[in-house]
Amino acid sequence: MSGKKEGMVYVTTLQERIVHWLLAGSCLFALLTGLGLMFHSWDFIAALLGGHYAMKWMHIFSGVVFAFSLAGASVMWWEHCKFVPEDAEWVKKAGGYLWDAHDLPPGGMYNAGQKMFFWTVFIFGIIIVISGLIMFNPLIFPVTLARWAYMLHAASVMVIAAFFIIHLYLGTFGNPGTVQIMFHGWATREYCEFHKGKWLAEREKKGGEESQAA
Amino acid sequence: MTEYIKLIDLTKCTGCRGCQVACKNWNGLPAEKTQFIGSLQNPADLSYDTWCLIRFDEIENGSGLKWVMRHDACMHCDWPACVKACPSPGALVKTETGAVVHDPNFCIGCKACTVACPFDIPRYSAVNENISKCTLCYDRITDGRKPACVTSCPTGCLTFGPKAEMQVRARARAAEISGVVYPNNPKYQTNVLYIMPAEIRAAQLQHMNPNPKMPTTVLWWKNLFKPFTLIGMGAVAGAAMLHYMVRGPHEPEKKEGGE
Ligand code: HEM
Ligand code: SF4
Ligand code: SF4
């Protein structure tokens, strides 16, 4: 599976990549079908998917996939995404993204920005899933609760949609060498030293870069 | 096309239910098997097949016990919360007659309108996977006729006519009996009005919203979070592009400009 590649480090396992793709894919699809419900002027989305009725069911189905992949992702990333003291330093320097910052603390598996993204998706993802389930059958709930569900669903969409785009940029153009981690799992050693120094050192101490892949 | 108003004068309703039957008749709605609920009200509530209902209340006030019969149906709001909430174009439409019309062909059965409506009017059917409600007899009024319920009303409790004319009549009648016109929220007007005698308050009656307005959650949902979803996505996409142009990709060796 992982094997060994010269100058490369195996960063994510197959399971991790599958869960991540399910999460990203279902989120994007739910977002697109949801935007089709939200904006009447975007009815080309419904036209492509076979009408608003079909789109409603596709939305709910992708929402359920999102809920399960969010649960999986949380189990997988919980430990990695706990904040550590160095994260404050990283935030003060904006991770070196906005101005030239030297001596960033060596990163763990994820940097403070990625952790913040995870917790944002986690919190608003839970709100979106619970409110979505209420909207699926609002008539069995008190009307005030049901009304709040519609409002909170839309509010969470606003937050997640914006963060999704930032995440997309930083995972591709913004950080060369990152996107392949989502496809085949490997990144260059140089990349890992730069982005995940602490994680790499700890892993090598435990013995061998390929040993952790599982 | 004229905009119309249906006026309901609570002082004149005898509870004959002619409107209830006429509505079923004109709209081809089947009768329901009902149960006695200890009240003259029958059926107990509006439903997919019952678009208007005579509600029966016993209220007590200074002058003793009072019976109130009330024709309850869609209020045909000027700025309808149901239309605002509906995700499917064409399913709910505010027409130029004032009627808010529902087209089951476009309805996807999401139930958003049932939650948003401040008068709790639309009724969902799981069998048909859509909702239904009073249409203000759009098919009759665009043909120069009055709604079926109004035509059937023997006492003059229900009247119907052009908006301006009916508003004048409503105010005059309210003044005559020292009552009020309901609803009286200038920010949430409707094409259906009630004349309420002074001794009956909306809060005393079942299923009558004493303070009808666009639900705040619907306003925040549609007027704030909805536009800001697009604005937010656009803003961060723009910011990302700008970042790429100004700072370039984030890499170990950054080429400094002056070197
Ligand atoms: C278990 C998960 C989910 C369920 C059951 C669910 C359910 C629903 C339902 C029933 C609606 C229809 C509301 C209406 O037609 O008025 C809706 C709307 C919407 N959903 Fe979801 N949803 C879920 C997850 C998501 C996710 C993950 C996203 C995006 C990231 C999302 C984005 C949207 C959007 C943009 C709308 C349109 C809201 C509007 O019209 O303002 N949903 N959802
Ligand atoms: S009373 Fe309810 S269903 Fe009727 S127009 Fe107003 S919001 Fe829509
Ligand atoms: S149930 Fe039908 S009419 Fe009501 S909001 Fe949904 S699509 Fe519109």
Ligand code: SF4
């Ligand atoms: S206006 Fe027509 S649809 Fe509405 S309650 Fe009267 S008869 Fe029924």
